[in-house]
Amino acid sequence: MTTNVPQPPPEDDLPCAVFVEMVTDYLEGSIPGDLRVRLEQHLAICPGCTSVLDQIDRLIRLAGRITEDDVDALQPAQRDEILAAFRQARHPD
Amino acid sequence: MDGRPALADSVVAFDDDVVLVGCLRDRDEAAFTWLLDRYDGCLRRVAMSYVGNRAIADEVVQETWMGVVSGIARFEGRSSVKTWIFRILVNIARARGIREHRSIPFASASRALEDGAGPAIDPDRFLTAPAADPTGHWVSFPLAWEHEPEERLEAAETVAVMREAMADLPPAQREVMTLRDVDGWTSVEVCDALNISETNQRVLLHRARSKVRRALEQYFEGASA
Known part of the structure:
Protein backbone atom coordinates (compact mmCIF):
# COMPACT_ATOMS: atom_id res chain seq x y z
CA MET A 1 0.00 0.00 0.00
CA THR A 2 1.42 3.36 -0.95
CA THR A 3 1.12 6.34 1.25
CA ASN A 4 2.15 9.91 0.81
CA VAL A 5 1.55 11.04 4.35
CA PRO A 6 3.91 10.91 7.29
CA GLN A 7 2.60 8.41 9.84
CA PRO A 8 1.75 9.70 13.29
CA PRO A 9 3.82 8.80 16.32
CA PRO A 10 2.73 5.60 18.11
CA GLU A 11 1.41 7.45 21.18
CA ASP A 12 -1.34 8.92 18.97
CA ASP A 13 -3.76 6.02 19.16
CA LEU A 14 -6.72 7.79 17.62
CA PRO A 15 -7.52 6.61 14.11
CA CYS A 16 -8.36 9.40 11.65
CA ALA A 17 -11.33 7.31 10.50
CA VAL A 18 -12.69 7.59 14.06
CA PHE A 19 -11.87 11.27 14.40
CA VAL A 20 -13.87 12.27 11.30
CA GLU A 21 -16.97 10.62 12.78
CA MET A 22 -16.58 12.74 15.92
CA VAL A 23 -16.22 16.14 14.27
CA THR A 24 -19.82 17.24 14.88
CA ASP A 25 -19.79 15.99 18.47
CA TYR A 26 -16.50 17.83 18.97
CA LEU A 27 -17.94 21.08 17.60
CA GLU A 28 -21.08 20.62 19.72
CA GLY A 29 -18.98 20.26 22.85
CA SER A 30 -20.41 16.84 23.55
CA ILE A 31 -17.11 15.02 23.86
CA PRO A 32 -16.06 14.43 27.49
CA GLY A 33 -12.80 15.83 28.85
CA ASP A 34 -10.30 12.98 28.44
CA LEU A 35 -11.42 12.11 24.95
CA ARG A 36 -11.47 15.77 24.02
CA VAL A 37 -7.83 16.09 25.07
CA ARG A 38 -6.97 13.08 22.89
CA LEU A 39 -8.81 14.61 19.94
CA GLU A 40 -6.94 17.86 20.38
CA GLN A 41 -3.59 16.10 20.66
CA HIS A 42 -4.45 14.25 17.48
CA LEU A 43 -5.44 17.45 15.70
CA ALA A 44 -2.12 19.04 16.64
CA ILE A 45 -0.22 16.43 14.63
CA CYS A 46 -2.70 15.47 11.88
CA PRO A 47 -3.07 17.90 8.95
CA GLY A 48 -5.71 15.67 7.31
CA CYS A 49 -8.10 15.78 10.25
CA THR A 50 -7.33 19.46 10.80
CA SER A 51 -8.44 20.11 7.20
CA VAL A 52 -11.68 18.20 7.69
CA LEU A 53 -12.45 20.13 10.87
CA ASP A 54 -11.68 23.41 9.10
CA GLN A 55 -13.87 22.41 6.14
CA ILE A 56 -16.84 21.54 8.33
CA ASP A 57 -16.38 24.83 10.14
CA ARG A 58 -16.33 26.71 6.83
CA LEU A 59 -19.36 24.96 5.44
CA ILE A 60 -21.35 25.86 8.55
CA ARG A 61 -20.49 29.51 7.92
CA LEU A 62 -21.31 29.17 4.21
CA ALA A 63 -24.66 27.56 5.05
CA GLY A 64 -25.59 30.74 6.87
CA ARG A 65 -25.58 32.44 3.48
CA ILE A 66 -28.31 30.21 2.09
CA THR A 67 -31.09 32.36 3.43
CA GLU A 68 -34.15 34.13 2.15
CA ASP A 69 -33.08 34.07 -1.49
CA ASP A 70 -33.80 30.36 -1.41
CA VAL A 71 -37.54 30.82 -0.94
CA ASP A 72 -40.23 33.20 -2.10
CA ALA A 73 -40.69 36.21 0.11
CA LEU A 74 -44.01 36.59 1.87
CA GLN A 75 -46.23 38.29 -0.71
CA PRO A 76 -47.97 41.51 0.38
CA ALA A 77 -51.42 40.09 -0.37
CA GLN A 78 -50.78 37.01 1.72
CA ARG A 79 -49.30 39.10 4.49
CA ASP A 80 -52.41 41.30 4.54
CA GLU A 81 -54.62 38.24 4.68
CA ILE A 82 -52.72 36.80 7.65
CA LEU A 83 -52.72 40.15 9.48
CA ALA A 84 -56.46 40.51 8.83
CA ALA A 85 -57.02 37.09 10.39
CA PHE A 86 -55.01 38.19 13.41
CA ARG A 87 -57.10 41.36 13.80
CA GLN A 88 -60.36 39.48 13.46
CA ALA A 89 -59.51 36.68 15.85
CA ARG A 90 -61.63 37.00 18.94
CA HIS A 91 -60.53 36.63 22.48
CA PRO A 92 -61.45 33.20 23.84
CA ASP A 93 -63.03 34.79 26.93
CA MET B 1 -51.75 46.77 29.60
CA GLU B 100 -49.00 14.62 -1.85
CA HIS B 101 -47.51 11.10 -1.47
CA ARG B 102 -44.12 12.37 -0.48
CA SER B 103 -41.81 10.65 1.93
CA ILE B 104 -42.23 11.95 5.44
CA PRO B 105 -39.20 12.97 7.43
CA PHE B 106 -39.14 11.53 10.95
CA ALA B 107 -42.05 9.18 10.30
CA SER B 108 -39.82 6.79 12.15
CA ALA B 109 -36.71 8.00 13.91
CA SER B 110 -34.91 4.71 13.36
CA ARG B 111 -35.77 4.69 9.68
CA ALA B 112 -34.63 8.28 9.38
CA LEU B 113 -31.32 7.33 10.94
CA GLU B 114 -30.82 4.43 8.55
CA ASP B 115 -31.71 6.63 5.65
CA GLY B 116 -28.51 7.53 3.85
CA ALA B 117 -26.30 6.21 6.63
CA GLY B 118 -22.65 5.85 5.75
CA PRO B 119 -19.25 6.90 6.94
CA ALA B 120 -18.34 10.59 6.96
CA ILE B 121 -15.38 9.93 4.68
CA ASP B 122 -14.94 7.18 2.10
CA PRO B 123 -13.22 4.30 3.99
CA ASP B 124 -10.81 3.83 1.06
CA ARG B 125 -9.13 7.00 2.14
CA PHE B 126 -7.90 5.40 5.35
CA LEU B 127 -5.34 2.70 5.95
CA THR B 128 -7.41 -0.18 7.22
CA ALA B 129 -5.94 -3.39 5.76
CA PRO B 130 -5.46 -5.25 9.05
CA ALA B 131 -2.14 -6.91 8.20
CA ALA B 132 -0.52 -3.88 6.63
CA ASP B 133 -1.63 -1.01 8.80
CA PRO B 134 -4.73 -1.16 10.95
CA THR B 135 -4.31 2.37 12.29
CA GLY B 136 -7.07 3.97 10.25
CA HIS B 137 -4.91 6.93 9.28
CA TRP B 138 -5.17 8.82 6.01
CA VAL B 139 -3.88 7.25 2.81
CA SER B 140 -3.66 10.78 1.43
CA PHE B 141 -4.71 13.94 3.14
CA PRO B 142 -7.83 15.72 1.95
CA LEU B 143 -7.02 18.84 -0.01
CA ALA B 144 -6.87 21.74 2.43
CA TRP B 145 -9.33 24.41 1.42
CA GLU B 146 -7.20 27.16 2.89
CA HIS B 147 -5.26 26.95 -0.38
CA GLU B 148 -8.38 27.97 -2.24
CA PRO B 149 -8.57 31.70 -2.87
CA GLU B 150 -10.90 33.27 -0.35
CA GLU B 151 -13.13 34.76 -3.06
CA ARG B 152 -13.69 31.29 -4.51
CA LEU B 153 -14.64 29.83 -1.14
CA GLU B 154 -17.14 32.62 -0.66
CA ALA B 155 -18.41 32.70 -4.26
CA ALA B 156 -22.07 32.45 -5.13
CA GLU B 157 -21.23 29.34 -7.13
CA THR B 158 -19.84 27.62 -4.03
CA VAL B 159 -23.03 28.45 -2.17
CA ALA B 160 -25.00 27.05 -5.12
CA VAL B 161 -23.03 23.77 -5.00
CA MET B 162 -23.81 23.60 -1.32
CA ARG B 163 -27.50 24.25 -1.82
CA GLU B 164 -27.67 21.47 -4.41
CA ALA B 165 -25.86 19.05 -2.11
CA MET B 166 -28.35 19.87 0.65
CA ALA B 167 -31.27 19.33 -1.71
CA ASP B 168 -29.96 15.81 -2.37
CA LEU B 169 -29.85 14.87 1.32
CA PRO B 170 -32.40 12.47 2.79
CA PRO B 171 -35.25 14.62 4.22
CA ALA B 172 -34.44 14.16 7.91
CA GLN B 173 -30.80 15.14 7.39
CA ARG B 174 -31.75 18.12 5.24
CA GLU B 175 -34.25 19.21 7.85
CA VAL B 176 -31.75 19.19 10.71
CA MET B 177 -28.96 20.84 8.72
CA THR B 178 -31.32 23.54 7.42
CA LEU B 179 -32.42 24.47 10.91
CA ARG B 180 -29.00 24.25 12.53
CA ASP B 181 -26.67 25.66 9.90
CA VAL B 182 -28.85 27.78 7.63
CA ASP B 183 -31.24 29.19 10.20
CA GLY B 184 -28.86 29.00 13.14
CA TRP B 185 -31.13 27.14 15.57
CA THR B 186 -29.65 25.54 18.69
CA SER B 187 -29.66 21.77 19.04
CA VAL B 188 -32.18 22.05 21.88
CA GLU B 189 -34.58 23.99 19.65
CA VAL B 190 -34.24 21.49 16.82
CA CYS B 191 -34.82 18.50 19.11
CA ASP B 192 -37.84 20.20 20.60
CA ALA B 193 -39.37 21.22 17.26
CA LEU B 194 -38.78 17.90 15.53
CA ASN B 195 -39.31 15.75 18.60
CA ILE B 196 -36.07 13.83 18.23
CA SER B 197 -33.38 12.99 20.76
CA GLU B 198 -30.18 14.95 21.11
CA THR B 199 -28.21 11.93 19.89
CA ASN B 200 -30.36 11.47 16.79
CA GLN B 201 -30.08 15.15 16.05
CA ARG B 202 -26.29 15.01 16.17
CA VAL B 203 -26.11 11.87 14.04
CA LEU B 204 -28.37 13.38 11.38
CA LEU B 205 -26.45 16.66 11.43
CA HIS B 206 -23.11 14.90 11.17
CA ARG B 207 -24.21 12.80 8.22
CA ALA B 208 -25.63 15.83 6.47
CA ARG B 209 -22.53 17.95 6.97
CA SER B 210 -20.26 15.09 5.93
CA LYS B 211 -22.10 14.66 2.63
CA VAL B 212 -22.12 18.36 1.92
CA ARG B 213 -18.42 18.52 2.77
CA ARG B 214 -17.80 15.73 0.29
CA ALA B 215 -19.76 17.53 -2.43
CA LEU B 216 -17.75 20.71 -1.86
CA GLU B 217 -14.52 18.74 -1.85
CA GLN B 218 -15.39 17.17 -5.20
CA TYR B 219 -16.29 20.57 -6.56
CA PHE B 220 -12.99 22.13 -5.49
CA GLU B 221 -10.90 19.16 -6.61
CA GLY B 222 -12.72 18.92 -9.93
CA ALA B 223 -12.23 22.60 -10.58
CA SER B 224 -8.53 22.55 -9.71
CA ALA B 225 -7.74 19.34 -11.62
Missing part, protein backbone atom coordinates in the same frame (compact mmCIF):
# COMPACT_ATOMS: atom_id res chain seq x y z
CA ASP B 2 -50.86 45.25 32.90
CA GLY B 3 -47.61 46.94 33.79
CA ARG B 4 -45.69 45.85 30.71
CA PRO B 5 -43.48 48.51 29.18
CA ALA B 6 -44.91 50.66 26.42
CA LEU B 7 -44.44 48.65 23.26
CA ALA B 8 -43.57 51.32 20.77
CA ASP B 9 -40.07 51.52 22.19
CA SER B 10 -39.56 47.94 23.24
CA VAL B 11 -39.45 45.89 20.05
CA VAL B 12 -36.47 43.99 21.40
CA ALA B 13 -38.60 42.73 24.26
CA PHE B 14 -40.45 40.45 21.82
CA ASP B 15 -37.39 38.24 22.14
CA ASP B 16 -38.74 37.46 25.58
CA ASP B 17 -41.46 34.82 25.18
CA VAL B 18 -43.39 35.98 28.23
CA VAL B 19 -43.67 39.49 26.80
CA LEU B 20 -44.36 38.16 23.32
CA VAL B 21 -47.15 35.79 24.34
CA GLY B 22 -48.75 38.44 26.53
CA CYS B 23 -48.77 40.87 23.63
CA LEU B 24 -50.08 38.31 21.16
CA ARG B 25 -52.94 37.47 23.50
CA ASP B 26 -53.67 41.18 23.79
CA ARG B 27 -53.87 41.22 19.99
CA ASP B 28 -50.87 43.52 19.73
CA GLU B 29 -50.30 43.76 16.01
CA ALA B 30 -46.67 44.91 16.37
CA ALA B 31 -45.91 41.65 18.18
CA PHE B 32 -47.57 39.54 15.51
CA THR B 33 -45.87 41.47 12.68
CA TRP B 34 -42.54 40.95 14.41
CA LEU B 35 -43.22 37.22 14.57
CA LEU B 36 -44.32 37.09 10.94
CA ASP B 37 -41.23 38.90 9.66
CA ARG B 38 -38.92 36.89 11.83
CA TYR B 39 -40.07 33.37 10.98
CA ASP B 40 -41.86 33.41 7.65
CA GLY B 41 -38.72 32.77 5.55
CA CYS B 42 -37.54 29.98 7.81
CA LEU B 43 -40.99 28.37 7.79
CA ARG B 44 -41.03 28.47 3.98
CA ARG B 45 -37.64 26.81 3.70
CA VAL B 46 -38.64 24.00 5.99
CA ALA B 47 -42.07 23.61 4.39
CA MET B 48 -40.28 23.17 1.06
CA SER B 49 -38.28 20.27 2.42
CA TYR B 50 -41.53 18.47 3.24
CA VAL B 51 -43.67 19.22 0.21
CA GLY B 52 -41.09 20.09 -2.45
CA ASN B 53 -43.35 22.50 -4.29
CA ARG B 54 -43.43 26.25 -3.76
CA ALA B 55 -47.17 26.62 -4.23
CA ILE B 56 -47.97 23.92 -1.68
CA ALA B 57 -45.28 25.21 0.69
CA ASP B 58 -46.96 28.59 0.44
CA GLU B 59 -50.30 27.07 1.50
CA VAL B 60 -48.65 25.18 4.34
CA VAL B 61 -47.08 28.38 5.66
CA GLN B 62 -50.36 30.27 5.33
CA GLU B 63 -52.16 27.53 7.24
CA THR B 64 -49.42 27.62 9.88
CA TRP B 65 -49.91 31.34 10.50
CA MET B 66 -53.66 30.80 10.73
CA GLY B 67 -52.91 28.08 13.27
CA VAL B 68 -50.79 30.53 15.25
CA VAL B 69 -53.59 33.11 15.21
CA SER B 70 -56.21 30.66 16.42
CA GLY B 71 -53.94 28.75 18.80
CA ILE B 72 -52.11 31.47 20.67
CA ALA B 73 -54.75 31.58 23.39
CA ARG B 74 -54.10 27.91 24.12
CA PHE B 75 -50.30 28.20 24.05
CA GLU B 76 -49.10 26.95 27.42
CA GLY B 77 -45.46 27.93 27.27
CA ARG B 78 -44.11 24.38 27.61
CA SER B 79 -41.84 25.10 24.68
CA SER B 80 -40.61 28.37 23.21
CA VAL B 81 -42.93 30.27 20.87
CA LYS B 82 -40.48 29.53 18.07
CA THR B 83 -40.60 25.76 18.46
CA TRP B 84 -44.36 25.87 19.04
CA ILE B 85 -44.86 27.62 15.68
CA PHE B 86 -42.50 25.22 14.08
CA ARG B 87 -44.36 22.19 15.39
CA ILE B 88 -47.58 23.57 13.96
CA LEU B 89 -45.82 23.82 10.61
CA VAL B 90 -44.34 20.34 10.82
CA ASN B 91 -47.72 18.80 11.59
CA ILE B 92 -49.44 20.62 8.74
CA ALA B 93 -46.56 19.88 6.35
CA ARG B 94 -46.51 16.20 7.27
CA ALA B 95 -50.24 15.92 6.68
CA ARG B 96 -49.81 17.64 3.30
CA GLY B 97 -46.80 15.43 2.53
CA ILE B 98 -48.99 12.37 3.04
CA ARG B 99 -51.64 13.81 0.76
Whole structure:
Protein backbone atom coordinates (compact mmCIF):
# COMPACT_ATOMS: atom_id res chain seq x y z
CA MET A 1 0.00 0.00 0.00
CA THR A 2 1.42 3.36 -0.95
CA THR A 3 1.12 6.34 1.25
CA ASN A 4 2.15 9.91 0.81
CA VAL A 5 1.55 11.04 4.35
CA PRO A 6 3.91 10.91 7.29
CA GLN A 7 2.60 8.41 9.84
CA PRO A 8 1.75 9.70 13.29
CA PRO A 9 3.82 8.80 16.32
CA PRO A 10 2.73 5.60 18.11
CA GLU A 11 1.41 7.45 21.18
CA ASP A 12 -1.34 8.92 18.97
CA ASP A 13 -3.76 6.02 19.16
CA LEU A 14 -6.72 7.79 17.62
CA PRO A 15 -7.52 6.61 14.11
CA CYS A 16 -8.36 9.40 11.65
CA ALA A 17 -11.33 7.31 10.50
CA VAL A 18 -12.69 7.59 14.06
CA PHE A 19 -11.87 11.27 14.40
CA VAL A 20 -13.87 12.27 11.30
CA GLU A 21 -16.97 10.62 12.78
CA MET A 22 -16.58 12.74 15.92
CA VAL A 23 -16.22 16.14 14.27
CA THR A 24 -19.82 17.24 14.88
CA ASP A 25 -19.79 15.99 18.47
CA TYR A 26 -16.50 17.83 18.97
CA LEU A 27 -17.94 21.08 17.60
CA GLU A 28 -21.08 20.62 19.72
CA GLY A 29 -18.98 20.26 22.85
CA SER A 30 -20.41 16.84 23.55
CA ILE A 31 -17.11 15.02 23.86
CA PRO A 32 -16.06 14.43 27.49
CA GLY A 33 -12.80 15.83 28.85
CA ASP A 34 -10.30 12.98 28.44
CA LEU A 35 -11.42 12.11 24.95
CA ARG A 36 -11.47 15.77 24.02
CA VAL A 37 -7.83 16.09 25.07
CA ARG A 38 -6.97 13.08 22.89
CA LEU A 39 -8.81 14.61 19.94
CA GLU A 40 -6.94 17.86 20.38
CA GLN A 41 -3.59 16.10 20.66
CA HIS A 42 -4.45 14.25 17.48
CA LEU A 43 -5.44 17.45 15.70
CA ALA A 44 -2.12 19.04 16.64
CA ILE A 45 -0.22 16.43 14.63
CA CYS A 46 -2.70 15.47 11.88
CA PRO A 47 -3.07 17.90 8.95
CA GLY A 48 -5.71 15.67 7.31
CA CYS A 49 -8.10 15.78 10.25
CA THR A 50 -7.33 19.46 10.80
CA SER A 51 -8.44 20.11 7.20
CA VAL A 52 -11.68 18.20 7.69
CA LEU A 53 -12.45 20.13 10.87
CA ASP A 54 -11.68 23.41 9.10
CA GLN A 55 -13.87 22.41 6.14
CA ILE A 56 -16.84 21.54 8.33
CA ASP A 57 -16.38 24.83 10.14
CA ARG A 58 -16.33 26.71 6.83
CA LEU A 59 -19.36 24.96 5.44
CA ILE A 60 -21.35 25.86 8.55
CA ARG A 61 -20.49 29.51 7.92
CA LEU A 62 -21.31 29.17 4.21
CA ALA A 63 -24.66 27.56 5.05
CA GLY A 64 -25.59 30.74 6.87
CA ARG A 65 -25.58 32.44 3.48
CA ILE A 66 -28.31 30.21 2.09
CA THR A 67 -31.09 32.36 3.43
CA GLU A 68 -34.15 34.13 2.15
CA ASP A 69 -33.08 34.07 -1.49
CA ASP A 70 -33.80 30.36 -1.41
CA VAL A 71 -37.54 30.82 -0.94
CA ASP A 72 -40.23 33.20 -2.10
CA ALA A 73 -40.69 36.21 0.11
CA LEU A 74 -44.01 36.59 1.87
CA GLN A 75 -46.23 38.29 -0.71
CA PRO A 76 -47.97 41.51 0.38
CA ALA A 77 -51.42 40.09 -0.37
CA GLN A 78 -50.78 37.01 1.72
CA ARG A 79 -49.30 39.10 4.49
CA ASP A 80 -52.41 41.30 4.54
CA GLU A 81 -54.62 38.24 4.68
CA ILE A 82 -52.72 36.80 7.65
CA LEU A 83 -52.72 40.15 9.48
CA ALA A 84 -56.46 40.51 8.83
CA ALA A 85 -57.02 37.09 10.39
CA PHE A 86 -55.01 38.19 13.41
CA ARG A 87 -57.10 41.36 13.80
CA GLN A 88 -60.36 39.48 13.46
CA ALA A 89 -59.51 36.68 15.85
CA ARG A 90 -61.63 37.00 18.94
CA HIS A 91 -60.53 36.63 22.48
CA PRO A 92 -61.45 33.20 23.84
CA ASP A 93 -63.03 34.79 26.93
CA MET B 1 -51.75 46.77 29.60
CA ASP B 2 -50.86 45.25 32.90
CA GLY B 3 -47.61 46.94 33.79
CA ARG B 4 -45.69 45.85 30.71
CA PRO B 5 -43.48 48.51 29.18
CA ALA B 6 -44.91 50.66 26.42
CA LEU B 7 -44.44 48.65 23.26
CA ALA B 8 -43.57 51.32 20.77
CA ASP B 9 -40.07 51.52 22.19
CA SER B 10 -39.56 47.94 23.24
CA VAL B 11 -39.45 45.89 20.05
CA VAL B 12 -36.47 43.99 21.40
CA ALA B 13 -38.60 42.73 24.26
CA PHE B 14 -40.45 40.45 21.82
CA ASP B 15 -37.39 38.24 22.14
CA ASP B 16 -38.74 37.46 25.58
CA ASP B 17 -41.46 34.82 25.18
CA VAL B 18 -43.39 35.98 28.23
CA VAL B 19 -43.67 39.49 26.80
CA LEU B 20 -44.36 38.16 23.32
CA VAL B 21 -47.15 35.79 24.34
CA GLY B 22 -48.75 38.44 26.53
CA CYS B 23 -48.77 40.87 23.63
CA LEU B 24 -50.08 38.31 21.16
CA ARG B 25 -52.94 37.47 23.50
CA ASP B 26 -53.67 41.18 23.79
CA ARG B 27 -53.87 41.22 19.99
CA ASP B 28 -50.87 43.52 19.73
CA GLU B 29 -50.30 43.76 16.01
CA ALA B 30 -46.67 44.91 16.37
CA ALA B 31 -45.91 41.65 18.18
CA PHE B 32 -47.57 39.54 15.51
CA THR B 33 -45.87 41.47 12.68
CA TRP B 34 -42.54 40.95 14.41
CA LEU B 35 -43.22 37.22 14.57
CA LEU B 36 -44.32 37.09 10.94
CA ASP B 37 -41.23 38.90 9.66
CA ARG B 38 -38.92 36.89 11.83
CA TYR B 39 -40.07 33.37 10.98
CA ASP B 40 -41.86 33.41 7.65
CA GLY B 41 -38.72 32.77 5.55
CA CYS B 42 -37.54 29.98 7.81
CA LEU B 43 -40.99 28.37 7.79
CA ARG B 44 -41.03 28.47 3.98
CA ARG B 45 -37.64 26.81 3.70
CA VAL B 46 -38.64 24.00 5.99
CA ALA B 47 -42.07 23.61 4.39
CA MET B 48 -40.28 23.17 1.06
CA SER B 49 -38.28 20.27 2.42
CA TYR B 50 -41.53 18.47 3.24
CA VAL B 51 -43.67 19.22 0.21
CA GLY B 52 -41.09 20.09 -2.45
CA ASN B 53 -43.35 22.50 -4.29
CA ARG B 54 -43.43 26.25 -3.76
CA ALA B 55 -47.17 26.62 -4.23
CA ILE B 56 -47.97 23.92 -1.68
CA ALA B 57 -45.28 25.21 0.69
CA ASP B 58 -46.96 28.59 0.44
CA GLU B 59 -50.30 27.07 1.50
CA VAL B 60 -48.65 25.18 4.34
CA VAL B 61 -47.08 28.38 5.66
CA GLN B 62 -50.36 30.27 5.33
CA GLU B 63 -52.16 27.53 7.24
CA THR B 64 -49.42 27.62 9.88
CA TRP B 65 -49.91 31.34 10.50
CA MET B 66 -53.66 30.80 10.73
CA GLY B 67 -52.91 28.08 13.27
CA VAL B 68 -50.79 30.53 15.25
CA VAL B 69 -53.59 33.11 15.21
CA SER B 70 -56.21 30.66 16.42
CA GLY B 71 -53.94 28.75 18.80
CA ILE B 72 -52.11 31.47 20.67
CA ALA B 73 -54.75 31.58 23.39
CA ARG B 74 -54.10 27.91 24.12
CA PHE B 75 -50.30 28.20 24.05
CA GLU B 76 -49.10 26.95 27.42
CA GLY B 77 -45.46 27.93 27.27
CA ARG B 78 -44.11 24.38 27.61
CA SER B 79 -41.84 25.10 24.68
CA SER B 80 -40.61 28.37 23.21
CA VAL B 81 -42.93 30.27 20.87
CA LYS B 82 -40.48 29.53 18.07
CA THR B 83 -40.60 25.76 18.46
CA TRP B 84 -44.36 25.87 19.04
CA ILE B 85 -44.86 27.62 15.68
CA PHE B 86 -42.50 25.22 14.08
CA ARG B 87 -44.36 22.19 15.39
CA ILE B 88 -47.58 23.57 13.96
CA LEU B 89 -45.82 23.82 10.61
CA VAL B 90 -44.34 20.34 10.82
CA ASN B 91 -47.72 18.80 11.59
CA ILE B 92 -49.44 20.62 8.74
CA ALA B 93 -46.56 19.88 6.35
CA ARG B 94 -46.51 16.20 7.27
CA ALA B 95 -50.24 15.92 6.68
CA ARG B 96 -49.81 17.64 3.30
CA GLY B 97 -46.80 15.43 2.53
CA ILE B 98 -48.99 12.37 3.04
CA ARG B 99 -51.64 13.81 0.76
CA GLU B 100 -49.00 14.62 -1.85
CA HIS B 101 -47.51 11.10 -1.47
CA ARG B 102 -44.12 12.37 -0.48
CA SER B 103 -41.81 10.65 1.93
CA ILE B 104 -42.23 11.95 5.44
CA PRO B 105 -39.20 12.97 7.43
CA PHE B 106 -39.14 11.53 10.95
CA ALA B 107 -42.05 9.18 10.30
CA SER B 108 -39.82 6.79 12.15
CA ALA B 109 -36.71 8.00 13.91
CA SER B 110 -34.91 4.71 13.36
CA ARG B 111 -35.77 4.69 9.68
CA ALA B 112 -34.63 8.28 9.38
CA LEU B 113 -31.32 7.33 10.94
CA GLU B 114 -30.82 4.43 8.55
CA ASP B 115 -31.71 6.63 5.65
CA GLY B 116 -28.51 7.53 3.85
CA ALA B 117 -26.30 6.21 6.63
CA GLY B 118 -22.65 5.85 5.75
CA PRO B 119 -19.25 6.90 6.94
CA ALA B 120 -18.34 10.59 6.96
CA ILE B 121 -15.38 9.93 4.68
CA ASP B 122 -14.94 7.18 2.10
CA PRO B 123 -13.22 4.30 3.99
CA ASP B 124 -10.81 3.83 1.06
CA ARG B 125 -9.13 7.00 2.14
CA PHE B 126 -7.90 5.40 5.35
CA LEU B 127 -5.34 2.70 5.95
CA THR B 128 -7.41 -0.18 7.22
CA ALA B 129 -5.94 -3.39 5.76
CA PRO B 130 -5.46 -5.25 9.05
CA ALA B 131 -2.14 -6.91 8.20
CA ALA B 132 -0.52 -3.88 6.63
CA ASP B 133 -1.63 -1.01 8.80
CA PRO B 134 -4.73 -1.16 10.95
CA THR B 135 -4.31 2.37 12.29
CA GLY B 136 -7.07 3.97 10.25
CA HIS B 137 -4.91 6.93 9.28
CA TRP B 138 -5.17 8.82 6.01
CA VAL B 139 -3.88 7.25 2.81
CA SER B 140 -3.66 10.78 1.43
CA PHE B 141 -4.71 13.94 3.14
CA PRO B 142 -7.83 15.72 1.95
CA LEU B 143 -7.02 18.84 -0.01
CA ALA B 144 -6.87 21.74 2.43
CA TRP B 145 -9.33 24.41 1.42
CA GLU B 146 -7.20 27.16 2.89
CA HIS B 147 -5.26 26.95 -0.38
CA GLU B 148 -8.38 27.97 -2.24
CA PRO B 149 -8.57 31.70 -2.87
CA GLU B 150 -10.90 33.27 -0.35
CA GLU B 151 -13.13 34.76 -3.06
CA ARG B 152 -13.69 31.29 -4.51
CA LEU B 153 -14.64 29.83 -1.14
CA GLU B 154 -17.14 32.62 -0.66
CA ALA B 155 -18.41 32.70 -4.26
CA ALA B 156 -22.07 32.45 -5.13
CA GLU B 157 -21.23 29.34 -7.13
CA THR B 158 -19.84 27.62 -4.03
CA VAL B 159 -23.03 28.45 -2.17
CA ALA B 160 -25.00 27.05 -5.12
CA VAL B 161 -23.03 23.77 -5.00
CA MET B 162 -23.81 23.60 -1.32
CA ARG B 163 -27.50 24.25 -1.82
CA GLU B 164 -27.67 21.47 -4.41
CA ALA B 165 -25.86 19.05 -2.11
CA MET B 166 -28.35 19.87 0.65
CA ALA B 167 -31.27 19.33 -1.71
CA ASP B 168 -29.96 15.81 -2.37
CA LEU B 169 -29.85 14.87 1.32
CA PRO B 170 -32.40 12.47 2.79
CA PRO B 171 -35.25 14.62 4.22
CA ALA B 172 -34.44 14.16 7.91
CA GLN B 173 -30.80 15.14 7.39
CA ARG B 174 -31.75 18.12 5.24
CA GLU B 175 -34.25 19.21 7.85
CA VAL B 176 -31.75 19.19 10.71
CA MET B 177 -28.96 20.84 8.72
CA THR B 178 -31.32 23.54 7.42
CA LEU B 179 -32.42 24.47 10.91
CA ARG B 180 -29.00 24.25 12.53
CA ASP B 181 -26.67 25.66 9.90
CA VAL B 182 -28.85 27.78 7.63
CA ASP B 183 -31.24 29.19 10.20
CA GLY B 184 -28.86 29.00 13.14
CA TRP B 185 -31.13 27.14 15.57
CA THR B 186 -29.65 25.54 18.69
CA SER B 187 -29.66 21.77 19.04
CA VAL B 188 -32.18 22.05 21.88
CA GLU B 189 -34.58 23.99 19.65
CA VAL B 190 -34.24 21.49 16.82
CA CYS B 191 -34.82 18.50 19.11
CA ASP B 192 -37.84 20.20 20.60
CA ALA B 193 -39.37 21.22 17.26
CA LEU B 194 -38.78 17.90 15.53
CA ASN B 195 -39.31 15.75 18.60
CA ILE B 196 -36.07 13.83 18.23
CA SER B 197 -33.38 12.99 20.76
CA GLU B 198 -30.18 14.95 21.11
CA THR B 199 -28.21 11.93 19.89
CA ASN B 200 -30.36 11.47 16.79
CA GLN B 201 -30.08 15.15 16.05
CA ARG B 202 -26.29 15.01 16.17
CA VAL B 203 -26.11 11.87 14.04
CA LEU B 204 -28.37 13.38 11.38
CA LEU B 205 -26.45 16.66 11.43
CA HIS B 206 -23.11 14.90 11.17
CA ARG B 207 -24.21 12.80 8.22
CA ALA B 208 -25.63 15.83 6.47
CA ARG B 209 -22.53 17.95 6.97
CA SER B 210 -20.26 15.09 5.93
CA LYS B 211 -22.10 14.66 2.63
CA VAL B 212 -22.12 18.36 1.92
CA ARG B 213 -18.42 18.52 2.77
CA ARG B 214 -17.80 15.73 0.29
CA ALA B 215 -19.76 17.53 -2.43
CA LEU B 216 -17.75 20.71 -1.86
CA GLU B 217 -14.52 18.74 -1.85
CA GLN B 218 -15.39 17.17 -5.20
CA TYR B 219 -16.29 20.57 -6.56
CA PHE B 220 -12.99 22.13 -5.49
CA GLU B 221 -10.90 19.16 -6.61
CA GLY B 222 -12.72 18.92 -9.93
CA ALA B 223 -12.23 22.60 -10.58
CA SER B 224 -8.53 22.55 -9.71
CA ALA B 225 -7.74 19.34 -11.62
